[in-house]
Amino acid sequence: MRIGELTRDAVLQALAECDRLGTDDFLASYGFKPARKYVLVHEGKDYDSKAVAGVAHRYCQGRALRADEFSGGRAAAAGWLRRLGFEVRTRESGPAWVWDELVLACALPAGDGWADIDPGDERVVELSRLLQKLPFHPEATRGAGFRDPEAVAGKIRDLRTRRARGIGNPTRGRSGRADVEVLHAFLAAPSTMAEAARRIGSGLRSGELLRLPETPLEELEEYSAPEGRLLARRHLYRERDHGLRERKIAEVLRERGHLGCTVCDFDFEAKYGAHGAGYIECHHVVPLHVAGEGQTRLADLVLVCANCHRMVHRGEPWLTIDQLRASLAK
Ligand SMILES: [Zn+2]
Ligand SMILES: [Zn+2]
Structure with a gap:
């Protein structure tokens, strides 16, 4: 026997029958198991979308469809019902989307x-x-x-x-x-x-x-960015790479003779003496949504003091070095 088109009216009749019988009897009398992944939402009530479509078939085509007659996967009934203007929702199982x-x-x-x-x-x-x-x-x-x-x-x-x-x-x-x-x-x-x-x-x-190595979650909270956790994690990983940091520091020492913060000029050695000598943080300046794969170039890094680095990463989206410098000047 052929499977025919459903009509909106037939679906409404099936919903009324489900209301009359109660969901359990409705499913049982047509041989449907409760499979609640897709629910039809009508006037504030949830209905089993597959059973409703199967029974609606009876009202417009003369016989109900069995559960095993739905071809095209579990979403077939949902698709039919949506095309008739009904609201069908996916019931979430499994973990929430991050x-x-x-x-x-x-x-x-x-x-x-x-x-x-x-x-x-x-x-x-x-x-x-x-x-x-x-x-x-x-x-x-x-x-x-x-x-x-x-x-x-x-x-x-x-x-x-x-x-x-x-x-x-x-x-x-x-x-x-x-x-x-x-x-x-x-x-x-x-x-x-x-x-x-x-x-x-x-x-x-x-x-x-x-x-990428795991970054503790609480740290990612502090470095959260609309571009996503994975790209933020890659940013942190790159600017904390020891080898890169050493090379960047050596380059700046060679060129300028001292290590000062690019934003505020803070110099750890000038402030803390020998204890602060050689200390500074690296910030990767390429925006998260632009930074691609592959090697980080030294030109992608700037040296910033710990305070300025925090301020760059505070809030979303992250500030650029120029933006932070501008806010400092005010
Ligand atoms: Zn600074
Ligand atoms: Zn940074």
Whole structure:
């Protein structure tokens, strides 16, 4: 027997039947197991999207569909229902999305006029692969379907919906607010964020970002940047590289004869005597979304005192050396 088109009216009749029977009896009488990954939301209530689509088929085509008749994967029923104008949400299982994941997920619709996107789209499949490479969620916490194309398309859909409804004010640290904060970052600086997503992507594909040593989380809190934790971690790693720092210090000593902060001129030796001799910090000046892979050049580093370095990294986005110098002059 053929599978026919659903109508909106038939879906409404199926929803009414589910209300009448109660969800458990509704599922049982049509042979559906509760599979609650996709929920249809109607007038404030949640419904099992697959069972609703199956039963709606009865109201417009004469017989209900069995669970095993849905071809095209678990998202097929959700797709039908959405096309009829119903709201279908992905129920999140697994770990919450972290900043870098959201940067990658936002970049896709942001670069495509915020158009809807299908789980079968090859860009979604590629993004799913990248997300599964990210180091933030240990294997044991991932669960089935972790960041698979359906979950990724679901997250993108959530982000689109939030954006379309007008996003609220970002508040750091509140659960579920990361989506809003990343959206804000994309609206405030679309090209910077798109570029950051590209850098994260290429660093993951080459493996470079995955080889970085762990940075303690509390430290990353202090160095948080809208471009994402992985790029911030690479920045810290580069400017703390001992060999590079030594070479930079030697170069500046050769050229200037003393080590002073590029911003405020503070000189550790002048202030602390022999104890401070040779001490200064390095800051990597190439913006996170521009800094690529490969060797750091000495020209990418400037010497700054510990205070100025802190001030550069305080708040988002990070200040440039010129901006900090300007604020000092006032
Ligand atoms: Zn300074
Ligand atoms: Zn720095």
